[in-house]
Amino acid sequence: MFRETIKKHYKKLLLLSVFVAAILAVIFQLRKNQADIKTEIREELKPVGYNAEAILVKEIPISKAFTYRGTVEPIKTVILSAESDGKITYSGLENGKSVNKGATLLKVDRTIRSSSYRLSQDAYTKAQSDYLKLSELFKSGNASGMEVENAKLAMQNAASQLAVSRKQVGQTTVLSPVNGIIVDRKVNQGEFVSTGTQIGSVACLDSVRITVFVKQEQVGQLKRGDAVSIQSVSSPNIIIKGRIYAVIPVASAASTYPVEIRCTNTKGFALMGGMSVDVQFNQGTIAKVLAVPRTSITKIDTNNAVYVVRGNNSPVLRPIITGKPVGTYLTVSKGLKAGDTVLTKGQLNVGADKKLQQVHIIN
Structure with a gap:
């Protein structure tokens, strides 16, 4: 009986020991699991390292051109008119x-004026002859001074009439007064014209003017006499040099000058x-x-920004x-200084949650 009692107590103690051991094992495993979880959390919370590239901010030379x-206009357009009556x-x-200049543009029938010119020529020849004869007679006392003066006056009148007739014959031909291009023909061959009839126009294109409208922030850089380059839109390979003739100090409705x-x-x-051309100002002017x-630019809301790095x-x-784009760069007017390091x-x-490990500076 006693032995059976001891056996029962032994079994209970053994079961209790096993139970306690199991509980302790469970507690140990729970603590281990908790430690592992904390370690994992610490690892997850540990900042992730990354590498980046950057560049030193510096000044670069840019053209201020x-x-x-603008539009090409003739400096002057000459209106042509007939100077005599007649058939073209x-x-x-x-x-x-x-x-x-000097090219023949129009001829009017000169038959009548030529006849008048020949009559005037004959009248002058006779008046000249009469004057010379009377001058000789006056020397020998066979003519009076009054007769000589009258003959001289007649010769002068005949000379004036001859000059008028010569001019009238010349007026039957219209010559171009300038080098240019005919831009308005108003008459045709065979028509009749009167003195003063407009027959056409010639645009003088030896020299031309071009008007452009410049923004107020740039017009202050310009002055009369500055050289410019002019490039035709239709012929981009042709570049012509010009100069500023005038800067008008009164703004247009668009606030340009x-x-x-x-x-x-x-x-x-x-x-x-009427041709469109591009006019380039400030050629050869360089600023730093x-x-x-552009790859360094990011955004704060809608504004441009960059990441600046200092040490580690x-x-x-x-x-x-x-400001102005220059190739793959953007100019910066505010926010940076030379020597700053910005990520690209x-x-x-x-x-x-991330840590910058290494920055590679690109020259």
């Missing part, structure tokens, strides 16, 4: 035709009236400005004001 489009016997008037350019058509009539690659610290987002690659990795 700027271009505006020849017309060289043809719209678009290039003519040189008219600038008049004049140039000589050194290559024939490369520039024609801060600039950053995390990049700091800094707003900047950008790796900006998407920047965050509170």
Whole structure:
């Protein structure tokens, strides 16, 4: 009986020991699992390292040249008129035709005027002869001084009439007063014209003017006499030099200022009236400005910004004001200084849970 009692107690103690051991094992495993979880959390919370590329902000040379489009106009257009009455016997008037100064553009029948000229020539010859004869007779005492004076006056009148007749014959031909292009033909061969009848127009294109409208922030850089380059839109390979003739100090309705350019058509009539051209100002003028690659630009709301790196610290987002694009760069007018380091690659990795390990500076 006693042995059976001891056996029962032994079994209970054994079961209790096993139970306690199991509980302790469970507790140990739970603690181990908890430690593992904390370790995993610490690892997950540990900042992720990343590499990036950056560039030192520096000044770059840029051209201060700027271009505006304008329209070519003749400096002057000459209106042609008939100088005598009659039938047109020849017309060289043809719209678009290039003519040189002195070229014959129109002839009017000169039959009547030629006859009048010959009569005037004969009258002058006779009056001259009479004057010379009376002058000789006066020397020998066979003519009075009054007769000589009257003959001299008659000769002078005949000379004046001859000059008028000669001019009238010349007026039957209309010559081009300038080098240019015929832009308006109003009469044809065979028609009758009167003195003063408008027969056409010639646009003088030896020299031309171009008017462009320049923004107020740029017009202050311009002055009379500055050289410009003119490029035809229709013939981009032709570049002609010109100069600023006038800067008009009164703004247009669009708050731009008219600038008049004049140039000589050194290559024939490369520039024609009404033609569109591009005028480039400030050629050869260079300025140095801060600039950053376009790849460095990110956004704060709708404004441009860059990540600035100092030592091993995390990049700091800094707003900047950008200006004119220069190739793959943007000029910077505010927010940076020469020597600043800005990220050009790796900006998407920047965050509170990430750590910048290495920055490769690109020259």
